[in-house]
Amino acid sequence: MYCRLYRRSDIALAYAFHRSACRCVRTSADAGRVVLTVRRRGSRAGARPIRILLVEDEFLIAMSIEGDLRDGGYDVVGIAHSADDGAALAKTERPDLVLMDIRLVGKRDGIDAALEIYETTGIRCIFATAHCDTETIARARPAAPLGWLHKPYGRDSLMSAVEESLRILGYCSQD
Numbered sequence: 459m460y461c462r463l464y465r466r467s468d469i470a471l472a473y474a475f476h477r478s479a480c481r482c483v484r485t486s487a488d489a490g491r492v493v494l495t496v497r498r499r500g501s502r503a504g505a506r507p508i509r510i511l512l513v514e515d516e517f518l519i520a521m522s523i524e525g526d527l528r529d530g531g532y533d534v535v536g537i538a539h540s541a542d543d544g545a546a547l548a549k550t551e552r553p554d555l556v557l558m559d560i561r562l563v564g565k566r567d568g569i570d571a572a573l574e575i576y577e578t579t580g581i582r583c584i585f586a587t588a589h590c591d592t593e594t595i596a597r598a599r600p601a602a603p604l605g606w607l608h609k610p611y612g613r614d615s616l617m618s619a620v621e622e623s624l625r626i627l628g629y630c631s632q633d
Contacts, residue, residue, distance in 0.1 A: 507533040508629060510620070511553040513544035513571060514586070515563045523557065526613045532620070540564045541571035548575040555604070555623055560587040560594065569594070572601040582627070584619050586611070 510532050514520040517539075524534045535551040538544035541562050548556060556575060560568040572583040582602050587594065588609040595606075604623035607615060 507531060508555065508620075508624060509533045509535045509551070509553040511535050511538065511544065511548055511551060511556045513538045513541070513556060513562065513568060514559045515539045515561075516559075523616065526616055527557075527620070530617050530620070541566035541568060541574075544568070544571045545574045545578075548579055548581055552579065553581060554627070554629065555620065556581055556583040557607075557620075558583040558585055560585055560589065560598075569598045569601065572598065572603070576601045582623075584623055 508531075510527055512520060512523055512527070512534055514523060514537065520537050520539075524537060527534050535553050536547045538547050539562070541564060544556070544558065544562075556572070558568040558572050562568050562571070568583075568585065568587075572585070575581050575583065582604050584605045584607060585598060585603050586607040586609060590606060590608055604626055605619045607619050
């Protein structure tokens, strides 16, 4: 979705709009008018929405993250509450990216699930955790993580981590 704003007075509104749900595609100045073209985050011209799998065992946190991702223009293909469910969903849904909590309910943790997902499908993860010690990072390294979100994190941190991961994967070009 594109939106073009032509008056300088619209720039403040566009900036707020840009920060919340869009990213700047192009700006130009023409005969005293400023043109700012923005596109919804997560959208690519002529392409399907980016598909993200969320693996989070805390219901309210999962619902909040899902809302943030959907508001950002991403397609949340599912929410898994355990490592086994996350690995199974990744195999069936084939998301572009997985947002993985490390500490999950059950015998297996998010690192185990991420390793299984990466080895069987090649899909990489962003890890979300409150525990970011060197042992955890070393255990996660074979899963080729795209990034780390340190809990508690906000919407801006989430969107930045997703966008940076998508750049690494080649879905987005740097503006």
